Amino acid sequence: MPVTISIPAPLRQFTGGQSQIEVQATTAGEALESLTALHTGLRRHLFNDQNALRNFVNVYLNDEDIRHASGTSTPVKDGDTILIVPSIAGGSVMETEIAEGLPELSNEEIMRYSRHLIMPEVGMQGQRRMKASSVLMIGTGGLGAPVGMYLAAAGVGRIGIVDFDVVEQSNLQRQIIHGTKDLGRRKIESARDRLRDINPHIEIETHESRLTSLNALQLFRNYDIIVDGTDNFPTRYLVNDACVLTGKPNIYGSIFRFEGQASVFWAERGACYRCLYPEPPPPGLVPSCAEGGVLGVLPGIVGAIQANETIKLILGAQDLLVNRLLLFDAWQMKFREFKLRKDPKCPVCGPEPTITKLIDYEEFCGLRAQPSAHPPQSKLEEITATELNARRLRGEPLQIIDVREPHEFDIARIPGTKLIPLGQVATRMNEIDDSVDTVVHCKGGVRSAKAIEALKRAGFTGRLINLKGGITAWSEEVDPRVAKY
């Protein structure tokens, strides 16, 4: 489409004196590319050596700064006009004042960061900016591990870590910040030791607590950037809202099985998590990594992307994952990207927000107070692993149905059980004897409860009892030879 670019007076010497030039383009960036292809002498005055628009050069599309739209990807229409306007910089005094505000690097640090320093995109200024910056990581699990390790190695001056868990065997397949020697230790302590070992020149601050609506705002205010390494929806919404309310960028990542997502949610510049997902999925619909599994290397990849975006943000780089959702499939080895848009009706980052303080996120995600939501419905009968064992030892007639998947059955099983995966229980109902008590179990007790609901809906008339805590409880209470996973 033809658009008209107005050339400011001092640059007309490069356009043969023309003050207006018409070019064909679909975006503002394309228009500038066509312009500078046509008049090559202009280029160096608009773009720097890295081919980015010089930071004092402002581009207005029909009187609106494209930085407030989608930058150089802002679409242009037939007949639009583009104005190029400089900002005027101050003098030497300001420059030194600003430089003096940043911490100095010791000779040891200069040596350590030399591979950064020799790149103009980082340089001394960038590395000192890194030293002056602070990042809060929520979680030191699969995502937090590479995030923390790379940020520490890169020289981010102050890293805060929030976690309340202890290191367990099943963490070590992916959480490479912790080691076998750390089993049973608090994750924040194990993570702190590892980060200190990587880089003794930085500060590590540990916060041993669950992130809640009561402590989030206070915690976030003390840091420049927040990195979300959480594994559940309530905390993810909490991190998002607290970031919007405190004006902090939220470096987001999530993982499940072979698939990962990453983005930078920064309400001042673009969409937030709620613009993308206004509502959480119904509870139980999206399984957690504990239920569905995750490829160990996946959080390594997604977490490294989060660390990358964090460092770029500190260095003032363009082309962050703002308004972009990156999807990664490790099994197909494919990256895809979606454009995001700020939702003008977003309840937290929109112009008329309805969420102006933190709320109860467990309730928001439907994980609490279900009784009112699901009225009387028949009550779920439960049994503990110990009781079940006692009933079996007494020789009482009962059958146990395992509703897990066959590959889980291969890992561990309770002897004398019948496998009918959750997705098949209703259609294979006739395989279950309704004349004796039926105990249903899964890994932790959630899927088996669903299976009981499904059987009841399908008209099963026998007595159904849920095994509390699933096979995991069986292993803990009754038979430790049954492997936990």
Place this chain on the structure above:
Amino acid sequence: MVAILDKCIDEIRRHGASDYPYECCGLLLGSFEPGGSKAVTETYAISNAREEEAKRNRFLITPEELLRGERYARDKNLEVVGFYHSHPDSPAVPSQYDLEHAWPVYSYIIVNTGNDKTGDLRSWIQRADRSQFDEEPVEVMLCNLSS
């Protein structure tokens, strides 16, 4: 070469002195003359009300302010031909930072302000290849014309 009315030089110096120890800044309005020289017949001071903000942004004149100044100039049949700013307690020479944030053709006038004042006022112009600033001769015009 930039020819500048003496009253404009007075205005720049006064602005610099009143904003000391902070930097002052403003636009130079006039006309581009054939042969590459410029005439400055009016100054347009930019408010320093947002000093803190400006310090953070490292820019003294925002594009919005420049656009406003350009509109003002157009109404008076003038053009923005350059900018002035002060260097409190430091010499009237541009910094590397100034160089990276400038365009050719414009005149960049820097005035030294402060206690140890030499009171230097010098004009600089960027080379077309952006490699450096060259000092530009300043010719003072006496204000004896009615406008």
